[in-house]
Every structure is written in structure tokens, then in C-alpha cells.
Amino acid sequence: MVKRILVGAHYGFRDWLAQRITAVVMALYTVLFAVAAASVAGSGFEGWRALFASGFMRFATFVFFVALAWHAWIGVRDIFMDYIKPTGLRLALHVLVILVLVGYLGWAALILGRL
Amino acid sequence: MPEVGIARTRPKYLNLVQIRLPLAGFVSILHRVSGAFLFLFLPLLLWLFGASLGSAESFEQFRQVGGHPLAKLVLLGLLWSYLHHFCCGIRCLLLDMHIGVSREASRRSAVAVLAVSIPLTLILAGALLW
Numbered sequence: 281m282v283k284r285i286l287v288g289a290h291y292g293f294r295d296w297l298a299q300r301i302t303a304v305v306m307a308l309y310t311v312l313f314a315v316a317a318a319s320v321a322g323s324g325f326e327g328w329r330a331l332f333a334s335g336f337m338r339f340a341t342f343v344f345f346v347a348l349a350w351h352a353w354i355g356v357r358d359i360f361m362d363y364i365k366p367t368g369l370r371l372a373l374h375v376l377v378i379l380v381l382v383g384y385l386g387w388a389a390l391i392l393g394r395l
Numbered sequence: 396m397p398e399v400g401i402a403r404t405r406p407k408y409l410n411l412v413q414i415r416l417p418l419a420g421f422v423s424i425l426h427r428v429s430g431a432f433l434f435l436f437l438p439l440l441l442w443l444f445g446a447s448l449g450s451a452e453s454f455e456q457f458r459q460v461g462g463h464p465l466a467k468l469v470l471l472g473l474l475w476s477y478l479h480h481f482c483c484g485i486r487c488l489l490l491d492m493h494i495g496v497s498r499e500a501s502r503r504s505a506v507a508v509l510a511v512s513i514p515l516t517l518i519l520a521g522a523l524l525w
Contacts, residue, residue, distance in 0.1 A: 300488060300491065303487075303503040304488070305483050305489065307481065307484065309487065312480060324454075325447075325451050328447060328448070329448055329454075330456070332448055352430075352433075352434050352437070355427075355430045355431075355434070356431070357436055358431075359427065360406075360429060384437055384438070384441060387441050387445070388441060388444075388446075391441070391444060391445040391448060391449075394448075394449070395448060
């Protein structure tokens with residue numbers, strides 16, 4: 281007899297964990313962003329740009345965008361899994377969301393790369 | 396057997412209009428709504444971010460677009476969405492760690508999410524948008 285514990289297969293556990301880890305990354309960045317933005321408040325475009333032009337802020341912001349895309353993928357996928365029943369449509373929407381998010385990530389990289 | 400009677404009258408198809416959610420459930424569904432709203436408006440946020448960092452001219456464009464009354468309304472919604480998602484997300488993480496899972500504690504933390512996110516939205520909107 282094959283002893284297979286069906287509830288313990290951890291299908292989806294990796295995504296569940298990734299959603300939490302990316303959430304913590306974004307929460308930490310949010311605090312960093314709030315403090316950094318407050319520190320350059322009132323200094324206009326130059327101060328704002330100089331803030332993001334620093335190597336650390338560029339790195340942290342890019343990590344934030346990666347976490348955001350990953351987190352949004354899992355969240356939007358969960359919404360589609362709950363409400364979109366026709367498999368073909370759901371698959372098409374999943375592919376669309378992945379393409380859009382990859383595009384956003386490229387866009388974010390371009391914004392940060394031009395600094 | 397009263398249980399059978401209860402089982403028979405259970406709704407087979409959930410009527411969203413008739414369901415009365417407890418406060419924690421209401422806060423929880425807003426987590427999903429705010430997340431979906433943030434996802435849908437990511438292009439706007441990315442455009443604003445890019446314009447704010449591009450050049451002095453694009454920064455001015457960013458200020459003008461951000462200053463439009465309609466944009467302000469959308470940004471107010473996005474600000475609330477981010478803050479609600481943030482606060483509710485921390486609540487989720489605590490619940491995952493089995494902190495505050497009792498009925499009373501989870502109701503209190505749901506109230507706390509609203510009590511933090513809504514005033515913070517108004518304060519930040521007052522400081523940044525108006």
C-alpha cells in the first residue's frame with residue numbers, strides 16, 4: 281500500500297511562503313521609503329532624484345519592485361483561481377498577468393537605470 | 396433532529412447581497428479589493444514614479460498630472476489601498492504565527508487595522524495631495 285499523505289504534499293506552500301517573504305521585504309522598504317522621502321521633503325526635483333540616484337536606494341528600490349511583481353502575481357493568481365472558472369480563460373489571464381508584470385519590472389529597471 | 400433542518404436551509408449558492416460579514420471578514424475582503432486596485436493602477440504609479448525621476452520637465456509633468464482633481468481622487472484611493480493592504484497584511488502575518496487567533500482578539504485587530512489605516516490615509520492625503 282502506498283502511504284501518501286494527501287494533505288501534506290505542500291502543493292502551493294512555496295507560493296504561500298513567497299507571498300509572506302515578499303510582503304515583509306516590501307513592508308521594510310515602505311518604512312525605508314517613508315523615512316528617506318521625508319528627509320528630502322521640500323528639496324524639489326533635485327533632492328528627490330539625488331535620493332534615488334544613490335546606489336543603495338537604487339538597489340533597495342529594485343528589490344522592492346521584484347518583490348512587488350512576485351507578490352502581485354501570487355495575489356492576482358489567487359483571485360483568478362477563486363472567481364474565474366473556465367480553465368482556458370483563467371490560463372489566458374494568468375499568462376497575461378505574468379507578461380504584464382514582467383513588463384512592469386523591465387519598466388522599473390529602465391527608470392532606475394536612467395538615474 | 397434540528398441539525399437536519401439547519402442543513403437543509405443552508406444556502407447552496409452564496410448570495411453576496413444577503414451575507415452579513417463579521418468585521419474581521421469585512422477587513423479581510425478589503426485586503427483583496429485593495430490589492431486588486433493597486434495591481435490595476437500599477438501602470439499609473441510606475442508612470443508617476445518614472446516622470447518624477449526623469450528630468451526637471453517630466454517632474455513638472457508629474458506634478459501637473461498628480462495635481463489633477465481626478466488623479467487626486469484615484470491617488471487617494473491608492474493611498475488608502477496601500478495603507479489598508481499594509482496594515483491588514485501585518486495582521487495576516489501575525490495570524491499566520493498564531494498570534495491573536497481567538498474571536499475577540501481577531502476582531503480587535505480588525506478594528507485596529509481600520510483605526511490605523513483610515514486616519515493615516517487622511518493625514519497623508521492632507522500632507523501630500525491637498
